[in-house]
Amino acid sequence: MRNLQNKKWLNSKSQSKQMTMFGTHEFPSYEEIIEAYSKEFTNYILPKGDTTFGFWMQTLADLKLLDLELQGLTEGYVIDPINRTVDFEGDDELIRLRIAHLEKVKNKPTLYTEIIDKFGDTNAYAFHNLYPYKGKFYPRVVRTLINAFKLDDTSLLLDPFNGSGTTTHEASLMGIKSVGIDVTPMGVVLSELKNNLLFIEEKDLNFSLSELRDILKVIEGKKWQHSNPTIYKLMLVIYFDTIDAFARTSRYNKKGKLGLFIEKFNYIKDCYKKIKNIKEKYKLDFKPARIIQGDILKLKEFEDIKGAFDVVITSPPYYFSIDYVGKDKIAYDYLGVEMKDVESKYLGMRTNKQLHTSYNNLPLRVAIYYEDLKESIKNIFWALKPGGKLAIIVGDSSVSGKKIPTTAITKKFCEEVGFKFIDLIFNPLLGARNRAIRGESIIICEKP
Numbered sequence: 001m002r003n004l005q006n007k008k009w010l011n012s013k014s015q016s017k018q019m020t021m022f023g024t025h026e027f028p029s030y031e032e033i034i035e036a037y038s039k040e041f042t043n044y045i046l047p048k049g050d051t052t053f054g055f056w057m058q059t060l061a062d063l064k065l066l067d068l069e070l071q072g073l074t075e076g077y078v079i080d081p082i083n084r085t086v087d088f089e090g091d092d093e094l095i096r097l098r099i100a101h102l103e104k105v106k107n108k109p110t111l112y113t114e115i116i117d118k119f120g121d122t123n124a125y126a127f128h129n130l131y132p133y134k135g136k137f138y139p140r141v142v143r144t145l146i147n148a149f150k151l152d153d154t155s156l157l158l159d160p161f162n163g164s165g166t167t168t169h170e171a172s173l174m175g176i177k178s179v180g181i182d183v184t185p186m187g188v189v190l191s192e193l194k195n196n197l198l199f200i201e202e203k204d205l206n207f208s209l210s211e212l213r214d215i216l217k218v219i220e221g222k223k224w225q226h227s228n229p230t231i232y233k234l235m236l237v238i239y240f241d242t243i244d245a246f247a248r249t250s251r252y253n254k255k256g257k258l259g260l261f262i263e264k265f266n267y268i269k270d271c272y273k274k275i276k277n278i279k280e281k282y283k284l285d286f287k288p289a290r291i292i293q294g295d296i297l298k299l300k301e302f303e304d305i306k307g308a309f310d311v312v313i314t315s316p317p318y319y320f321s322i323d324y325v326g327k328d329k330i331a332y333d334y335l336g337v338e339m340k341d342v343e344s345k346y347l348g349m350r351t352n353k354q355l356h357t358s359y360n361n362l363p364l365r366v367a368i369y370y371e372d373l374k375e376s377i378k379n380i381f382w383a384l385k386p387g388g389k390l391a392i393i394v395g396d397s398s399v400s401g402k403k404i405p406t407t408a409i410t411k412k413f414c415e416e417v418g419f420k421f422i423d424l425i426f427n428p429l430l431g432a433r434n435r436a437i438r439g440e441s442i443i444i445c446e447k448p
C-alpha cells in the first residue's frame with residue numbers, strides 16, 4: 001500500500017515542470033551560474049562602502065588593531081565589521097598615508113595597499129625581508145602602534161630589543177625618528193642595513209653578473225672589502241643567507257651558490273627600486289634611525305637617553321623557545337665572533353646572579369630571566385618621558401612541559417615599576433610552526 005502511494009507521488013511530480021534555484025524552468029548554463037555566484041560574492045563578501053577593510057584583516061585581533069589606530073588617527077569613527085567598512089571624521093590624506101588596516105579611504109587606495117600590492121606581501125615589504133631573523137615583529141603591528149600613539153615627525157621612538165630592526169625600519173618608512181638597541185652584533189648589522197639601504201644612491205647597487213661572481217669568490221676567500229660600508233655589509237649578509245639556505249635544504253643545488261647569491265642580490269635591488277618609487281610618488285620623508293649595540297640592562301650608561309622617548313615599542317627575547325644566536329652561527333663563525341660571548345649577554349643568561357624574589361617554584365633559569373626582564377622594564381620606564389607609552393609584546397611558552405606565564409608576569413612587572421596598565425591585545429600566531437608559542441600579547445602601558 002505504501003509503495004503504491006509513493007509511486008503515485010513520483011508520477012505526479014514528474015509531470016509538473018521543476019523550478020530551478022534561479023527561478024526559471026530551464027537549467028542555467030555554466031556561464032549563468034558563474035555570473036550569479038560572482039554577484040552573490042560581491043553582495044556578501046566584498047566590502048560595500050568608500051572606506052573598506054584590507055583583505056589582510058582576518059582575526060578579531062586585527063579588528064582591535066584597526067580600532068587602536070583609528071583612535072590615534074581620527075577625530076571620531078564607527079567600524080562596521082559586517083560590511084567591513086569604516087566611517088570616520090578626520091584628515092583623509094593623513095589617514096590614507098598612515099593606516100595599516102584599510103584598503104581604501106574615501107574610495108582611494110591607502111599607501112599601505114600600494115605597498116603590499118607592489119611587494120606582493122603584507123610583511124615582506126621595503127627591506128623587512130632582508131634576512132630571516134628569528135622572532136621578528138610583524139611590521140603592520142609596529143605601524144599600528146605608531147598610529148595608535150599619535151607619533152609624528154617631532155616624536156622619538158625606542159626599541160631596546162630592536163633585533164633585526166623591524167621597529168626602526170617601519171619608523172623610518174613612516175618618517176618617525178627612532179633609536180634601536182640590541183645586544184647581538186648580527187641584529188645591529190641588519191638594523192643598520194635596513195636603515196642605510198633607504199638612503200643610498202641607485203647607482204651604488206649597480207653590479208654586473210661577473211662583478212657579483214667575483215664578489216662571491218672574494219667573500220669566500222675572506223678578503224672582501226668595499227669602501228661603502230652599506231654595500232660591504234649587504235654583500236656579507238646576502239652571502240650568509242645564501243650559505244644558510246644551502247645548509248638547510250638541497251632545493252637550491254640546481255641553482256648553485258652563485259645563482260642563489262645573484263637572485264638574493266637582485267631581490268634587494270628590486271626592493272630598493274620599489275620603495276624608491278613609492279617614496280617619490282607619495283613624497284615620503286624617510287627618517288634615519290640611530291642604531292646602537294648595547295645591553296638593555298646597562299641602558300642607564302647612556303645618559304642622553306634618560307626621559308628622552310615618547311614611546312617604546314619592543315619585544316624581549318622569548319628565550320626558552322627560540323635559539324636566536326644559533327640561527328646566525330654561519331655569520332658568527334665567518335666573522336670570528338664567539339657565540340658564547342654573544343649569548344652570555346642575553347637576558348636571563350647571567351649565571352652569577354643573586355635572586356631577589358622567588359617565582360613560585362619556577363626553574364632557576366626562568367627566575368633569573370624574570371629578574372632581568374623586570375630590570376629591563378625599569379630601564380624602559382627611566383627612558384620614557386612622563387606621559388610616554390610602552391607597547392611590550394610577549395608570549396607564553398613552555399619549559400620542560402611547564403607553562404611559563406610571561407604575559408601575566410610582564411604586566412605585573414610593568415605595574416610594579418610604576419606604569420599604568422592600559423590594554424592587552426592577544427594576537428594569535430596563525431600557522432605558527434613553533435608549537436610552544438601559540439600567540440603573543442601586546443601589553444600597552446603609560447608612564448604617569
Ligand SMILES: C[S@@+](CC[C@H](N)C(=O)[O-])C[C@H]1O[C@@H](n2cnc3c(N)ncnc32)[C@H](O)[C@@H]1O
Pocket residue numbers: 133134135136137160161162163164165166167181182183184187294295296297314315316317318324345346347
Ligand atoms: C624577540 S627579539 C626582537 C626581534 C625584533 N622585534 C625584530 O623584529 O627583529 C629579542 C631581541 O632581544 C635581544 N636581546 C637579548 N638580550 C638583550 C639585552 N640584554 N639587551 C639588548 N637586547 C637583548 C636579542 O638579541 C633579540 O634580537
